[in-house]
Amino acid sequence: MNSLEDRIEAAPQDFRVLTGDRPTGPLHLGHYFGTLRNRVRLQRRGVDMFVIVADYQVLTDRDVAERLGETVDGLLLDYLAAGLDPDATTVFTHSAVPALNQLLLPFLSLVSVPELQRNPTVKDEIQHSRQSSVSGLMFTYPVHQAADILFCKGNLVPVGQDQMPHIEVTRTVARRFNERYGPVFPVPEGLLSIAPVLPGTDGRKMSKSRGNAIALSSTPDETARLIKSATTDADRTISYDPERRPGVSGLVQLAALCLDREPDDVAAEIGDAGSAALKRTVTEAVNEFLAPMRERRAAYAQDLGFVRDLLRRGNARANEFADQTLQEVRVAMGTVY
Incomplete structure (x- = not known):
């Protein structure tokens, strides 16, 4: 069987990528060589790209999201500077797509508490949390990511090796939904990054x-x-x-x-x-x-109106996909009255 990269090269139109970032501060060279460069590469190949600005997920490890509007503007500028094409890539915010977040409820019914407790990425997030106790949002973080990926029928997710457990949760959710209610979702594949971990100025991982x-x-x-x-x-x-x-x-x-x-x-x-x-x-x-x-x-940066319009257009397209997917879910579950 051809490798995933071979299949992408042969038929980029068969793939839709969902990837993104939490708006917690400026992107750096570690982000560029780890993820941004790969996004631009896939975009230029003709893969349909969805990039989520995960503003709700900022709250997974902190009590409040400070100066969020300013940070989102900065993130959009970083994307554009790195080479993301607003005519080829859909950039949208988590909070602007209500139907995406409605998928969380049926998805949570497909995953057990022990499965979430065993997730190594959740354990790591909890260990490094700034909060005094673990919020429900942090605990269900992998299922939120499953909704992020599946709302647009994403079937390709560029990740590092440490993020593969999240992709496994998404694959589990997709398979269990399809088995219980009928075929609605693709089972996404993780595209492992070959980029090395980039050390920062102190020799530790750049962060x-x-x-x-x-x-x-x-x-x-x-x-x-x-x-x-x-x-x-x-x-x-x-x-x-x-x-x-x-x-x-x-x-x-x-x-x-x-x-x-x-x-x-x-x-x-x-x-x-x-x-x-x-x-x-x-x-x-x-x-x-x-x-x-x-x-x-x-x-x-001289035209933030253009930058924010890019986000508005992305939010509109993301909502079209999310509304359609949620309707398919309702039909499959028999909740259209």
């Missing part, structure tokens, strides 16, 4: 919450300051050895990704010039890589 991330919206000077403060070590000879030298290797990897080169080649070129030379190389590579994104972002 907004750790303060070690280089935002796509950062200025050249901000980028230079972040890289200058990055963790290295006392060994003057630069090498790529993630296990032994996480700080140095993270910087080498970042430069390599931006330059589209192999990390070992970048390290060998710097040689014994030391960490200062490494940081100069990384700064130049990152700023050159981000330059066209910064230019696009600045242009779109």
Whole structure:
């Protein structure tokens, strides 16, 4: 059987992607190399793309969603700067599609409490939660994601390996609904990302919450300051050895990704010039890589009316799909009176 990538290449029109982000702050280079670049690739192949701005899901691990409108605007600008085409990709907000959220009730009836308790991604979310106790929203997070994916009949979900348990919940919900009520939903496939985990400026995984991330919206000077403060070590000879030298290797990897080169080649070129030379190389590579994104972002930021209209149009299309799917669900369940 052909691989999933082969099938996408041969018939991109057969696939619909659902992916997205929680609007909790600026997207960074880890997001770009981990997910955004892949979204743009699939979009250009002709895959139907739905990207959800998961504003309701901001509340899974915090009591309130602060400055949400401003954060959503920033997220849209990051999408456009990264290359998402508003004429080819449907971007919409969770809260603007009521029929999507109505799917949650029948979907919850298809999943047991022990199944949710065993979900490793839920366990991880709970462990890192900012809340003093676990909310029902957090506990049912995987079923919310199933509704996000299935409302538009999404059958392809780009994910990292750590997110595969969520896809398994969605696959379970789709299969059980179809078995109980008749064929309504596709059983989606997870498209595993081949992107490496990108370390931040401290050698740990790049993350907004750790303060070690280089935002796509950062200025050249901000980028230079972040890289200058990055963790290295006392060994003057630069090498790529993630296990032994996480700080140095993270910087080498970042430069390599931006330059589209192999990390070992970048390290060998710097040689014994030391960490200062490494940081100069990384700064130049990152700023050159981000330059066209910064230019696009600045242009779109001059017309936030256009950016918000993109979201309105996306919300309208998402609602059309959600209303149709909910009607199919009602017919299948016998709840049309």
